[in-house]
Amino acid sequence: MTTVPHEIDTPEIMVDREILARNIARMAEGVAAKGLALRPHAKTHKIPEIAELQLAAGAVGLTVATIGEAELFADRGVTDLFIAYPLWVGPRQAERLRRLAGRARIAVGTDSAEAARAMGAALGEAAGTIEVLVEIDSGHHRSGVAPAQAVEVARAAADAGLRVAGVFTFPGHSYAPGMPTEAAAQEQRALGEAARLLADAGLEITRVSGGSTPSALLTEAGTTTEVRPGVYVFGDAQQLELGRCALEDIALTVAATVVSRHEGDSVVPRRIVLDAGSKVLGGDRPAWATGFGRLMDFPDARITGLSEHHATVVFPEDAHLPALGERVRVIPNHVCVAVNLVDEVAVVTGGRVVDRWRVAARGMNR
Amino acid sequence: MTTVPHEIDTPEIMVDREILARNIARMAEGVAAKGLALRPHAKTHKIPEIAELQLAAGAVGLTVATIGEAELFADRGVTDLFIAYPLWVGPRQAERLRRLAGRARIAVGTDSAEAARAMGAALGEAAGTIEVLVEIDSGHHRSGVAPAQAVEVARAAADAGLRVAGVFTFPGHSYAPGMPTEAAAQEQRALGEAARLLADAGLEITRVSGGSTPSALLTEAGTTTEVRPGVYVFGDAQQLELGRCALEDIALTVAATVVSRHEGDSVVPRRIVLDAGSKVLGGDRPAWATGFGRLMDFPDARITGLSEHHATVVFPEDAHLPALGERVRVIPNHVCVAVNLVDEVAVVTGGRVVDRWRVAARGMNR
Numbered sequence: 032m033t034t035v036p037h038e039i040d041t042p043e044i045m046v047d048r049e050i051l052a053r054n055i056a057r058m059a060e061g062v063a064a065k066g067l068a069l070r071p072h073a074k075t076h077k078i079p080e081i082a083e084l085q086l087a088a089g090a091v092g093l094t095v096a097t098i099g100e101a102e103l104f105a106d107r108g109v110t111d112l113f114i115a116y117p118l119w120v121g122p123r124q125a126e127r128l129r130r131l132a133g134r135a136r137i138a139v140g141t142d143s144a145e146a147a148r149a150m151g152a153a154l155g156e157a158a159g160t161i162e163v164l165v166e167i168d169s170g171h172h173r174s175g176v177a178p179a180q181a182v183e184v185a186r187a188a189a190d191a192g193l194r195v196a197g198v199f200t201f202p203g204h205s206y207a208p209g210m211p212t213e214a215a216a217q218e219q220r221a222l223g224e225a226a227r228l229l230a231d232a233g234l235e236i237t238r239v240s241g242g243s244t245p246s247a248l249l250t251e252a253g254t255t256t257e258v259r260p261g262v263y264v265f266g267d268a269q270q271l272e273l274g275r276c277a278l279e280d281i282a283l284t285v286a287a288t289v290v291s292r293h294e295g296d297s298v299v300p301r302r303i304v305l306d307a308g309s310k311v312l313g314g315d316r317p318a319w320a321t322g323f324g325r326l327m328d329f330p331d332a333r334i335t336g337l338s339e340h341h342a343t344v345v346f347p348e349d350a351h352l353p354a355l356g357e358r359v360r361v362i363p364n365h366v367c368v369a370v371n372l373v374d375e376v377a378v379v380t381g382g383r384v385v386d387r388w389r390v391a392a393r394g395m396n397r
Numbered sequence: 398m399t400t401v402p403h404e405i406d407t408p409e410i411m412v413d414r415e416i417l418a419r420n421i422a423r424m425a426e427g428v429a430a431k432g433l434a435l436r437p438h439a440k441t442h443k444i445p446e447i448a449e450l451q452l453a454a455g456a457v458g459l460t461v462a463t464i465g466e467a468e469l470f471a472d473r474g475v476t477d478l479f480i481a482y483p484l485w486v487g488p489r490q491a492e493r494l495r496r497l498a499g500r501a502r503i504a505v506g507t508d509s510a511e512a513a514r515a516m517g518a519a520l521g522e523a524a525g526t527i528e529v530l531v532e533i534d535s536g537h538h539r540s541g542v543a544p545a546q547a548v549e550v551a552r553a554a555a556d557a558g559l560r561v562a563g564v565f566t567f568p569g570h571s572y573a574p575g576m577p578t579e580a581a582a583q584e585q586r587a588l589g590e591a592a593r594l595l596a597d598a599g600l601e602i603t604r605v606s607g608g609s610t611p612s613a614l615l616t617e618a619g620t621t622t623e624v625r626p627g628v629y630v631f632g633d634a635q636q637l638e639l640g641r642c643a644l645e646d647i648a649l650t651v652a653a654t655v656v657s658r659h660e661g662d663s664v665v666p667r668r669i670v671l672d673a674g675s676k677v678l679g680g681d682r683p684a685w686a687t688g689f690g691r692l693m694d695f696p697d698a699r700i701t702g703l704s705e706h707h708a709t710v711v712f713p714e715d716a717h718l719p720a721l722g723e724r725v726r727v728i729p730n731h732v733c734v735a736v737n738l739v740d741e742v743a744v745v746t747g748g749r750v751v752d753r754w755r756v757a758a759r760g761m762n763r
Contacts, residue, residue, distance in 0.1 A: 149721075291540035310737055396738075
C-alpha cells in the first residue's frame with residue numbers, strides 16, 4: 032500500500048510513475064497487436080511529459096479537444112495532432128489553424144456542410160493544409176451525423192478546399208454499465224457504413240478513427256485504422272466501476288486528510304469528511320456511479336456528498352472509520368476533469384515524490 | 398439583451414459589471430438593514446477586484462475556505478479573514494497561520510476537541526493569535542457538531558490556548574427547492590442553542606456566524622451577528638431555479654458557440670451542441686436541477702448532457718433552434734466551480750469588454 036508521502040500537503044494530485052508506465056505500455060501493446068494505430072487523447076492528462084511517454088511507446092500522434100491544446104503540444108514538438116472536435120472556425124480560429132499547420136500535421140473534425148463551408152472560407156488558401164474528418168454519431172447522440180449523411184458533409188468540405196481524410200466517432204455511450212461491448216459494436220458498424228458510403232461516392236479516405244478507453248481494446252482492425260483512448264493512462268473510479276480497469280491500475284489519486292469525523296447516531300450518518308472536494312476531484316457523477324469517487328484503501332466507503340472543499344464519506348456500520356488527521360487516497364470519478372483543476376501533479380514512486388509535472392495545457396478551453 | 402462582444406472567443410466567462418455592482422449593493426444594504434455584519438465568502442469569485450467592491454460596500458472582512466485563499470487576500474491587503482473550514486493543522490499549516498496572523502485578524506473553524514488540541518499544539522505560543530469558531534451542524538450533516546457538543550469542543554480549544562470567539566454553521570441544505578426558509582430557521586435555532594450553551598458554561602463569545610446566499614436575507618439579528626453569503630455576487634442557475642434570484646440578477650455567464658445542430662428525428666433528439674462543457678461550466682448537477690445550467694436567452698432550452706467540451710442542449714419541438722456559429726450565453730449551475738476553471742474573466746458593460754480580472758485565488762485548494 033502506497034501511503035501519502037510526508038512532503039505532500041493535502042489535497043494534492045499524485046501520479047504513480049510505475050503504474051502510469053505500465054498502463055501506457057499495456058494499451059500500446061494491445062492496440063499494436065490488433066494492427067491499429069494509437070492516437071491517445073491528451074485532454075486527459077494535459078502534461079507534455081506523459082505525451083512523450085505515449086509517443087515513445089508507439090503512439091502515432093495525439094488527439095486533442097481544442098486549438099489551444101494543439102498549440103501547446105505543437106510547442107512541445109508534437110508533429111501530428113488531431114483536434115477531434117467539430118470546430119466552428121471564424122477568422123481568429125483560422126489564423127491559429129494556419130500557424131499550426133505550418134509546423135505540424137493538423138486534422139480537425141466537422142459534422143455539417145455549413146461548418147465545413149465556414150471553415151474552408153475562413154482558411155482561404157490554407158484550407159488544403161488542414162485534414163478534415165467527418166464526425167459520425169455512433170449512438171452517443173451528442174455531435175456527429177448519421178453515417179448516411181457523411182457523404183454530404185464530406186463533399187461540402189472537399190468543395191470548400193479542405194482535405195477530407197476520413198471519419199471519426201466518439202462512443203461516449205460506452206461509459207455505462209454493460210455498454211462497452213455493445214457501444215464498441217455500434218461504433219464499428221457506424222464507422223464501417225460511413226467509410227463504405229464515402230468510398231462508393233468516390234471519396235478516398237485513409238483515416239477511420241474511433242475508440243474510447245472502455246471500447247479501445249474491443250475495437251478490431253478492418254475498417255477502423257486508429258483508436259483514441261485517453262483515460263487509460265491513469266484510470267479512474269468510472270473505469271473501475273465499469274470493470275474496465277482494476278484497483279491496481281489506478282495511477283492517479285488525490286491525497287486527502289480526514290478533517291471531520293462522526294461516529295453517527297439515529298439523526299446523522301456515520302461519516303468522515305475529507306479536505307478534497309469538487310475543486311480538486313471534479314464534480315462528475317454519472318447516475319450509475321456509487322458516489323463521487325472512491326477511496327483507494329477503503330473499498331466499502333462511499334462518497335455520498337461533495338462540496339467544493341469537503342467530501343463526505345460514509346462507512347458501513349462495522350467498518351473502521353479512519354482517524355482525524357489520517358491521510359487517505361481518493362480516486363476521482365473522472366480523471367480528465369480532476370487534472371484540469373491543478374497546476375501540477377506530484378509524481379510518486381516508492382512512497383516518495385520524485386518529480387512534479389506541470390499540467391501545461393490546463394484550462395485551454397479555446 | 399447583452400450579446401456576446403465581438404472580441405470574445407468562446408468559451409469564455411463574462412461578468413456584467415453593472416449587475417455585479419447591483420448585487421453587491423443589494424446584499425450589503427439588506428444585511429445592514431437587519432443589523433448584521435456581512436462577511437462575504439470569497440471562494441465564489443477568488444478575484445481581488447470583487448473583494449474590494451464588497452469591502453467598499455461595507456463588508457467587515459472576507460470568508461475563505463483555505464489557508465491559501467487567506468494568504469492571497471491578505472497579500473492584497475484584506476485585514477480580517479475567516480477560514481470557515483474545520484482545518485486539520487500540522488506543522489506546515491501552523492507556520493502559515495502564524496505568518497497570516499502577523500498581518501491580519503485570522504479566525505478558523507474547528508469541529509472536534511481532537512482537531513482543536515492538534516491545532517493548539519502545532520501553533521504553540523502563537524495559538525492565542527488565532528480566533529476559533531466552533532462549527533455547528535444545523536442540518537446539512539457535513540462537518541460540524543450538534544449544539545450540545547459545542548461546549549466540549551470550545552473548552553478543548555480554550556485549553557489548547559486558542560481564542561474561542563464564537564460559533565458558525567453552513568446551512569448547505571438550504572440549496573434545495575422549498576428549503577431556504579426551513580433551513581434558515583434550523584440555522585437560527587442551532588446557532589442560538591450553541592451560543593446559549595456556551596454562555597451558560599461561562600465561555601464568552603462575540604461571533605455567531607451563519608448564512609448562505611439562499612438563507613442570508615432570511616436571517617434575523619439577535620443571536621446571529623454575521624452572515625457569509627458567496628454566490629449572490631454573480632447568481633447562478635441553482636439560485637435561479639431555487640427562486641433566490643431572477644434572470645436579470647445573473648452577472649456571470651459563459652459565452653459559447655453553437656458548433657453542432659440537429660433538427661432531430663425519431664432516433665436522435667432535436668438539439669444543439671455548444672463549445673462550453675464541464676471544463677468551463679463545472680459539472681455540478683443537483684438532482685433537483687433541470688439540467689447542467691441554463692441558457693440566458695432561451696428559457697425553455699435544457700442542457701441534458703455535459704462532456705468536457707460539449708453541452709448538449711435540447712429544445713422544445715416548437716422552439717427556434719439557434720443557428721450554427723451563433724453565440725449564446727450559458728448560466729452555470731454553480732458559479733463557484735465555474736470561476737475556478739479559468740485564469741481570468743472578461744468584464745463586460747454596454748456590450749463591450751472593458752476589463753479583464755485575474756482569478757487570483759484559482760486552484761488554491763490548500
